[in-house]
Amino acid sequence: MVKDRLVHKFGGEIASTSKYLKKSAEIIKDNSEYANVAVISALRGVTKSLAEKCNYFSKGGSESEIDSYIQELRQMHYNKINYPEEQEIIEENLGGKLEELKRHLYSIYDLNHTDSLITDKIIVSGENLSSEIFGGYFSKKGIEPEIFTGREIGIITNNNYGDADIDWKLTAGNIEKYLRPLLEDGITPIITGFDGKTPEGKTTTLGRSGSDTTACVIGCDINAKEINLYKTTEGVTSADPKIVGGKARTIPFMNYHEAMETGEITHYKGVEYAREREIPITVRSILNPEIKTIINGNKNTKKxxxxxxxxxxxxxxxxxxxxxxxxxxxxxxxxxxxxxxxxxxxxxxxxxxxxxxxxxxxxxxxxxxxxxxxxxxxxxxxxxxxxxxxxxxxxxxxxxxxxxxxxxxxxxxxxxxxxxxxxxxxxxxxxxxxxxxxxxxxxxxxxxxxxxxxx
The missing domain is CATH 3.30.2130.10 (VC0802-like)
Structure with missing residues (x-):
């Protein structure tokens, strides 16, 4: 029997907090009647930090500062590992990815130069690192995960490094072909959001809300029943609760056009992909997924x-x-x-x-x-x-x-x-x-x- 498919995107705020990480694994487990794909972001602040370090080490700094920065990232990610039985393998995998990142930073330091191509190659490290943390939490729940990058599953973009656009003609069919056998075998792919590659194989990043865009593109290519974007807020609210307090209310329904106008729920690129293929996007509370905002093609909304x-x-x-x-x-x-x-x-x-x-x-x-x-x-x-x-x-x-x-x-x-x-x-x-x-x-x-x- 072919299962319906769901895409679940977990953002940087969720990746940075143990209780949210635990809840993300529970969500996948609770949806075991579906074939699930998880798309993940870097820990909060890591992508921006990596971009800043690229600029800094291309102009100066020192090797000892690079070593200290790598150690800082190591400790930040190790602190998220709550399961001793998973710790050794996760630390080993993280260690390999951190060593690769260190080599890249040493390279721009030695050359006294970076550019957008090199920067893209470095800043995708944030998602590469957090994917190991999600993998550990999923395994603890009895879920069988496998980790892949957006590049590996065939997301093809132009060469506008830092804010690349997905080439749908070159991408269409790649993701379905890559993920289908995994989903049929009961594996939950964990995909690093935010990255793709040029037709020549060069790493690119998708710009603002790139992980959301990745989730939407995957959902469209595998014909998902639903694309779920998990937030620490209660769905989409009428304003930021930190600003308007208890007067903020959850919006039950929005249409694609309204979602594209916000610039906050997700980037318009991702919404546009979902709109063209009429796949609903549901913005859910990570702690209470039944509190949600459904985004679909209904234009007949109240004025x-x-x-x-x-x-x-x-x-x-x-x-x-x-x-x-x-x-x-x-x-x-x-x-x-x-x-x-x-x-x-x-x-x-x-x-x-x-x-x-x-x-x-x-x-x-x-x-x-x-x-x-x-x-x-x-x-x-x-x-x-x-x-x-x-x-x-x-x-x-x-x-x-x-x-x-x-x-x-x-x-x-x-x-x-x-x-x-x-x-x-x-x-x-x-x-x-x-x-x-x-x-x-x-x-x-x-x-x-x-x-x-x-x-």
């Missing part, structure tokens, strides 16, 4: 705003150049140009006599400084403001100008001095509004928006 999101710690880049602002295609060309400097944009807008860009919150100061030099050399007045938050109000808006008015009115007294984007105006099939405010005011404005549009 109004469902959730408010906030992404702090961004930069705002404003170019004052009337001629450029009027050029057809200038916005897209500049967006592409910024990508060459490792900048992934959250927003790009053209206004009267100016262009506005907002890179995502993972953008480094080094990348911003490189872009600043280029822009100042080529254009007129350039304004770059740090510590900017992107606020979004997501829901079925349609042509409801009243919702847009409330959103913009709430923001207008707290806009940036550069008179940047205040808010977006609704159009047909509109599912979100977005605007920018200083980080220092963002949480207060989230509370006001939640009160005015949801409560």
């Amino acid at each position: 109004g705003i469902k959730l408010i999101t906030c992404e702090p710690g961004c930069y705002l880049i404003k170019i004052d150049d009337p001629k450029m602002a009027e050029e057809v295609g200038a916005l897209g060309a500049m967006s592409t140009s910024m990508g060459h400097y490792g900048i992934n944009l959250e927003l790009a807008r053209d206004g009267f006599n100016h262009l506005i860009f907002v890179p995502d919150s993972n953008t480094t100061e080094e990348s911003i400084n490189l872009v600043r030099k280029k822009l100042e050399a080529e254009y007129g007045k350039i304004i770059i403001s740090p510590k900017v938050s992107i606020l979004r109000a997501i829901g079925n808006i349609g042509f409801d100008s009243h919702i847009s008015y409330i959103f913009n009115k709430t923001l207008e007294d707290n806009t940036l001095p550069e008179e940047a984007l205040i808010g977006s105006y609704p159009a047909k099939d509109s599912w979100g509004l977005e605007g920018m405010v200083p980080d220092s005011k963002s949480e207060d404005i989230v509370r006001k928006l939640h009160k005015n549009l949801i409560e």
